Amino acid sequence: MGLAEEQVCGRRCVWCAASLNNGTAIDLGAREVDTRGGGARWFPRACRPCAHKHFGDAHQAHRDNCTQCSTTLPWCTTGQRLFAAAMKADPKARR
Ligand SMILES: [Zn+2]
Numbered sequence: 576m577g578l579a580e581e582q583v584c585g586r587r588c589v590w591c592a593a594s595l596n597n598g599t600a601i602d603l604g605a606r607e608v609d610t611r612g613g614g615a616r617w618f619p620r621a622c623r624p625c626a627h628k629h630f631g632d633a634h635q636a637h638r639d640n641c642t643q644c645s646t647t648l649p650w651c652t653t654g655q656r657l658f659a660a661a662m663k664a665d666p667k668a669r670r
């Protein structure tokens with residue numbers, strides 16, 4: 576499954592292809608999540624529900640594999656960053 580040009584350019588969600596505007600898009604520029612993009616230059620963005628789900632999944636997967644995050648607090652910087660990204664994208668969160 577390839578990505579349409581509109582997804583590569585950030586005009587559509589990379590996961591569900593919903594159209595985005597600057598008020599609803601979550602910038603995935605840090606590329607914390609594997610979005611299967613092969614291009615060297617692209618600007619993945621996602622809608623809030625997709626970003627929340629995928630950052631949440633990534634955070635859970637990280638904690639399962641990270642000795643620091645699975646055993647002690649505070650989490651490592653990667654764990655904290657993934658959690659913060661998931662919270663920021665939470666569609667239920669207040670603006
Ligand atoms: Zn989406």
Ligand SMILES: [Zn+2]
Nearest residue numbers: 641644651654
């Ligand atoms: Zn960690």
